[in-house]
Amino acid sequence: MTWRALILVPALLIATAAITLAVAVAAPPRALPAPKTDTLAARLLLPYFEVDFTSPQGRTTLFAVRNDDDAPVAVTIDYFEANRPAVPQLSESLTLGPKQVVTTNVRAKNVIRDDDDVARGYAVIRADRPTIQGDYFQLDDANDFAAGDRLVNADPDSPHNELCRFYTIRSFNGGPFDGGTTFTIWLESDVPATGAAPVAFYTVYNEAGDAIFSGQLFRDALAFRVSSTDLGLLGFEVPPFGAIEFELNQTTGHVWAQMSALGRFSVGLGGSCGDEAPAG
Structure with missing residues (x-):
């Protein structure tokens, strides 16, 4: 009787486990939560x-667009030169399937280069309804730098x-951040x-919150990069650590910062x- 009981108990456990497994397999898949609406748009920037076309290891930009919908969506990508907003230099159309992601390396596109063999510009991604989101990365293989962010909701x-x-953004220009801060505008x-005419006005603050100086930024481009050291004025330098307030001149836009450290790290x-x- 004792041995029979020992044999029957495992058999009962195995049968129970089999039933549980069968129920688990037969259960319908759990529905995923819907994405927050602030991450989706019909127009991304x-x-x-x-x-940098002077070297295969030179700087490049990658970006990805994802369709968060369960149905296909038509997408158009327009590439613009840095200071020619009226007509795109290149346009392409595609259809993103449900949940599909498409990644693009701008190096692979036939974009217009400046005299120094470097292509500079921006891109606008449009969809026929607000179901897309994405991200981008600036890569510099030669210096082991990479930094990125979400594509901007410009819908x-x-x-x-x-x-x-108006933008307020941190600035690092000292300590291990020997590469300083570069602002993309x-x-x-x-x-x-x-x-x-100035494209932006700015005020530089130290970490104590003191306004050190103010200046005007002149550029003949609508999309460009400027380093924190270039914002210094005669007799004034950007402090090692602090923040900068930007006011774009009579328009809206976007400002983003990239900090570089020790010749091989960036954020x-x-x-x-x-x-x-x-306020203040």
Whole structure:
């Protein structure tokens, strides 16, 4: 009797486990939660791309677009030169299947190069309905640098549109961050920048919150990069650590920062933005 009981108990456990497994296999798949609406748009912005064609290991830009819907969506990608907003230099159309992601290396595109054999510009991605999101990366293989962020929600019909006129963003220019901070700036405009009028105004603060100096930024481009050291004025230098407030001149846009350290590390980050100047 004792041996029979020992044999019957495992058999009962095995039978119970088999029933449990059968129930688990037969259960319907769990529905995934819907994405938050502030991550989806019908118009996305790649605020700046740069491709160095002088070397296969030179700087390049990658970006990806994803369809979060369960149905296909038609997408158009327009590539613009840095200061020619009226007509795209290159356009392409594609259909993203349900949940599909398409990644693009701008180096593989026939984009227009400047005289130094470097292509600079930006891209606008449009969909026939607000179901897309994406990300981008700036890669510099020669210096082992890489940094990225989400593609910017530039949908005028979205309550979560991320284009602003005022930005406050951190600045590192000392300690291990010997490469300083480079700001990527994109301006929303239908006409080119001439360089005769400032595209932005800025105020530099130290970590104690003291305003060190203010300046004006002149550029003949709507999409460009500028280093923190270039923002210094005669007799004034950007402090090693602090923050910079930008006011874009009579337009909205986007500002993003990339900090470089020790010749081989980098990090990208955004800041706070709004349509009114920060209090203070």
